[in-house]
Amino acid sequence: MLIIISDLHLGDGTCGKSISSDAFNVFEERLDKMAMRASWREDGVYRPIEQIHILLLGDILDPLHSTLWLDTEVDTPEYTRPWTDRNKPAYAEKLKEITRAILKENAKSVKVLRQLDVIIPQALQRQRGWEESIDWVSVDVHLHYMIGNHDWYYGIPGTAFDEIRAEVVDALSLSQNSSPFPFRLEDDPDLAEKLAEYKVYARHGDCYDSFNYDAEEGRINSALGDVFTVEMLNRFPLEVEKHLDDIPPEMIENLRELSRVRPALATGLWVSSQVRHNHLPDRMQKAIKDLWEQLGDEFLRLKVVRDADRKFKFDTVDKLQIALQISKRTPF
Structure with a gap:
């Protein structure tokens, strides 16, 4: 089963409130039922699905909406913004600071995603009353992260950014390593192959928005x-x-x-x-x-x-x- 989620915009709390952790709890509660329903095949026979792939399709964490970017002044050596030189150590340090603030602000929501545990009946003859089943089977859950225009920073290559991504991978229990998160499926052949099994091509929609995407510079650049x-x-x-x-x-x-x-x-x-x-x-x-x-x-x-x-x-x-x-x- 494939689930695609985008634009959660989990922020650090300095630019408005993020979506409540209650929404994540509701999602978790409904995931078992969705998995059970997906196990009823086209031939009308119930066969438990083995895996759920959840694709986080951009703008999940939102480092852009943070006032922490504003603690340095223009024309000073410390000046750091999304569009300044990311080769300077201060850039990665600022992104790390904001990322950690986001994960802390949304700790309950992040915990739900990290600990998703799906259990469905081993066998069913009918859809009603499935909660009363005796034999249960676990379904593996895999989370994948692709970037959009508010979290493109997690696609920046380099050791300092690998360390930041490693914290995100650990916090969300992602099924990927700390390499740059992909923007296009072509950037991640393994993920592309997995989505091809579902006959799906996925990409964040910022590439159609010239205000938030510079086609000449590409996604791993500020707009x-x-x-x-x-x-x-x-x-x-x-x-x-x-x-x-x-x-x-x-x-x-x-x-x-x-x-x-x-x-x-x-x-x-x-x-x-x-x-x-x-x-x-x-x-x-x-x-x-x-x-x-x-x-x-x-x-x-x-x-x-x-x-x-x-x-x-x-x-x-x-x-x-x-x-x-x-x-x-x-x-x-």
Whole structure:
């Protein structure tokens, strides 16, 4: 049996809440029943399946949505972001710090995946009453991890990154080693062969999104969406809390969910709706709008953004410029 799961976005808690561990408990409870049903074959005879393969198809752990990226300043030797030089030791150290924070924040959920134990009846004559069976058989569970646009870091080659992957492999009890996690099935022939048995080809969908995937650079590289996420979405709640001492705590909690707004270009409108919904005084509304515009201007001045802007071509940077200009002209 093959199960594909994607986009869990388990974070470190600094940019909104992750999915509850209760959801993982429900999944675990239902897995036995799914395995039992899969054991009823096309000929109507019950034959217990021997294996379950669970493919974690990208954006499972989410190192991108973390304010820990923001603890170094631009134009300093320590400056580290997803798009900076990953050959510097500080890059792997930052990824390790965030990864460990994610695993700690989601310890209960991760434990469920690590300890999945599926037991189904050895023999059945009918589907009803299967829980009352006497003879049971265990089904082997294998977890596989492929990367997407929020966890592509786990595909970076190198010893320092092998060590980080080894912690993920151990935490999730993955059926793979600490080599770079694949983005394409072609990157992992063994996994490709296994999915071919199910006549399945799997890949994360970021390759169709130019904002989050740079086709020229390939997946093991940062995209413009990473910059927007870190410098606008992750940073904005911090700046609001820093400059507005009297803002309601629930407003800050709401703003931490900013990274979940889709499409990303609509985040300015979402912030505006939150301001109106919480009935903030005019003074505070203006201060929040000013902060958003300030961060937008700083974002567009970043070298990595300017380098991505292609002359004489309407590209993603131009769309961001338009979106930020619209938010400037739109009252909160």
